Amino acid sequence: MARAELDACDSRSFHERIAADLRDEIMSGDLAPGSPLPSTVHLKERFGASGATVQKALQLLKDERLVVGRAGAAVTVREHRQRTIRPAPSVAATRPGEPHPWLAEASRHGTRAESRLLEVAEAVPPSDVRAALGLAEAGTAQLRRQLLTIDDEPAELVASYYPLEIAAGSAIAERRRITGGTPTLLAELGHPPRLSVDRVSARVPTQEQCRALKLPSDLPVLRTLRIVYSDHERPIEVSVLVKAGHLYELQYEFSPEGGA
The missing domain is CATH 1.10.10.10 (Winged helix-like DNA-binding domain superfamily/Winged helix DNA-binding domain)
Structure with missing residues (x-):
């Protein structure tokens, strides 16, 4: 042309x-x-x-x-010009003494991953999160917001929401790290994660996302709306995960079920 x-x-x-x-x-x-x-x-x-x-x-x-x-x-x-993230293991509960799967996955690739807790509060979630949790228009949930880093560079901004009746009185509502991650804690509370559903979209980053992820321009981000269900298809966690679209890709693995 x-x-x-x-x-x-x-x-x-x-x-x-x-x-x-x-x-x-x-x-x-x-x-x-x-x-x-x-x-x-x-x-x-x-x-x-x-x-x-x-x-x-x-x-x-x-x-x-x-x-x-x-x-x-x-x-x-750059040696790590793009990283592949496998989302599925991140919803699994860990055994005592094991690191969170997200951190373990990063270490397997020779990188150092850390999470920084930014906010713990009762908040009104975005509309799509409210719908996934079955909340009314002004309904609130327990929010835990974190910034995940790899080799000291911002990698992912995570906002996770939990039903108040599950989070109340637990470490989910406290401003501290949760040993083994929330999947382990949810299982201990009697709500074991059974199914995770991801909805992934590409979007222009918000001002907050640009600042937190140190994005240089309006390159699209990958936004994942992750809904975690427990027994009886009850939603127990809904997270919004945002990462730079030019630095990360998501890898999902599927296997055929049954015969032809």
């Missing part, structure tokens, strides 16, 4: 379009972790762009924590 046609159908600045093409190659693995990006001369020829435009595109990728490099040196893809 000719440059003029691209300009007509894509309103982004030229350097943003170049960054988008390179970002896709990084996220798909065509530009592997630790490998150098093509030279500025090569990128100028490939995209028909000036050196200044190419440098602006590379700066975007640096700001997005996808590549590293400095003036006069080669720009390389």
